[in-house]
Amino acid sequence: MTTHGSQPPGGGEPEQNLEYRIAHLQDRLASGELGELGVRVEARGRTVLLTGTVPSAPCRDEIVRTVQEELAGVPVHSDLVVTETSSPDHAEELA
Amino acid sequence: MIRIAAVGDIHMGPDSQGLLRPAFETLPECADLLLLAGDLTRHGTPEEARVVAREVRDLGVPVVAVLGNHDHHDDRPDEVTAILRDAGAHVLEGQGTVVTSGGARIGVAGTKGFGGGFVGRCAGEFGEPVMKEFVRYSRRCADSLRASLEQLGEEGCDARIALTHFSPVPDTLAGEPLEIYPFLGSYLLAEAIDTAGADLAVHGHAHAGTEHGMTNGGVRVRNVAQPVIGRAFHVYHLPVHDHVTTGAAAQAAR
Numbered sequence: 535m536t537t538h539g540s541q542p543p544g545g546g547e548p549e550q551n552l553e554y555r556i557a558h559l560q561d562r563l564a565s566g567e568l569g570e571l572g573v574r575v576e577a578r579g580r581t582v583l584l585t586g587t588v589p590s591a592p593c594r595d596e597i598v599r600t601v602q603e604e605l606a607g608v609p610v611h612s613d614l615v616v617t618e619t620s621s622p623d624h625a626e627e628l629a
Numbered sequence: 630m631i632r633i634a635a636v637g638d639i640h641m642g643p644d645s646q647g648l649l650r651p652a653f654e655t656l657p658e659c660a661d662l663l664l665l666a667g668d669l670t671r672h673g674t675p676e677e678a679r680v681v682a683r684e685v686r687d688l689g690v691p692v693v694a695v696l697g698n699h700d701h702h703d704d705r706p707d708e709v710t711a712i713l714r715d716a717g718a719h720v721l722e723g724q725g726t727v728v729t730s731g732g733a734r735i736g737v738a739g740t741k742g743f744g745g746g747f748v749g750r751c752a753g754e755f756g757e758p759v760m761k762e763f764v765r766y767s768r769r770c771a772d773s774l775r776a777s778l779e780q781l782g783e784e785g786c787d788a789r790i791a792l793t794h795f796s797p798v799p800d801t802l803a804g805e806p807l808e809i810y811p812f813l814g815s816y817l818l819a820e821a822i823d824t825a826g827a828d829l830a831v832h833g834h835a836h837a838g839t840e841h842g843m844t845n846g847g848v849r850v851r852n853v854a855q856p857v858i859g860r861a862f863h864v865y866h867l868p869v870h871d872h873v874t875t876g877a878a879a880q881a882a883r
Contacts, residue, residue: 574837586837617859619652620652620860621652621659621862622861626863626866
């Protein structure tokens with residue numbers, strides 16, 4: 535294998551590697567103010583997609599803000615939904 | 630018929646005060662008790678626990694809860710438990726409780742449970758101390774669940790429910806990445822449920838999972854994580870037989 539210039543072998547600077555940035559973001563979401571483990575963060579080409587259900591609208595806004603801050607420069611698409619709090623309209627019969 | 634309302638993973642914080650209360654106030658019309666399957670808070674702080682307490686106080690139906698991993702994050706599970714108990718909830722960890730409704734005695738055995746994985750794809754009690762303790766902790770949770778269910782069987786409940794946060798079966802994890810199943814539940818819980826016998830098992834924890842599952846022994850399992858059920862709670866109607874039970878211990882108790 536031949537390497538060129540000062541570029542380290544293995545695909546570039548770690549801080550530029552989207553996969554590691556996503557991993558660090560998920561650590562931050564879990565251990566920080568939000569305590570959020572239920573959001574899926576996935577790379578889609580050069581963009582990032584957020585999916586999952588979160589407990590409140592302020593939570594959703596804070597998650598999106600944190601993601602945009604942590605992944606500055608990466609377009610972020612959010613499909614996060616806020617959990618539904620209505621009563622059920624039927625019961626399940628466990629006969 | 631026993632009407633069981635259940636929800637888990639409500640993850641309440643100061644910004645969610647009052648969100649569930651309007652739905653919870655309809656419970657006396659549609660349910661005999663409310664089960665809370667853990668992760669009631671985001672970080673397990675007393676402040677968050679007080680939000681939950683206000684949400685479930687004086688609902689008009691008994692409230693039976695277990696804590697989840699989020700409720701342990703601040704290392705104050707005893708304080709969280711005390712706050713919820715002050716609001717009238719039965720908070721279980723390795724214990725059972727019996728609530729009565731319309732003459733029916735409903736036994737609920739509860740533990741948070743823990744991970745480890747499922748048969749053929751699970752952690753073993755081997756190697757480093759932290760690994761052994763991981764599995765032993767999960768086993769202790771399961772053992773306490775079995776003992777509580779057996780005790781409820783001896784007390785002649787009309788129905789017995791296993792309430793956990795972690796899942797006893799992989800069925801209800803469908804939708805989660807396979808790679809994280811060992812962090813979402815343990816077959817040890819299902820083995821305990823099948824050994825002692827139960828009429829229903831209810832859990833949370835797996836937000837991207839599915840609602841319906843069953844243990845190898847034929848006990849129905851429901852994942853009631855709020856993102857899964859998409860409601861404030863779900864209601865299950867359980868027919869009442871004479872001391873409805875399955876399992877070896879239940880047979881012995883007859």
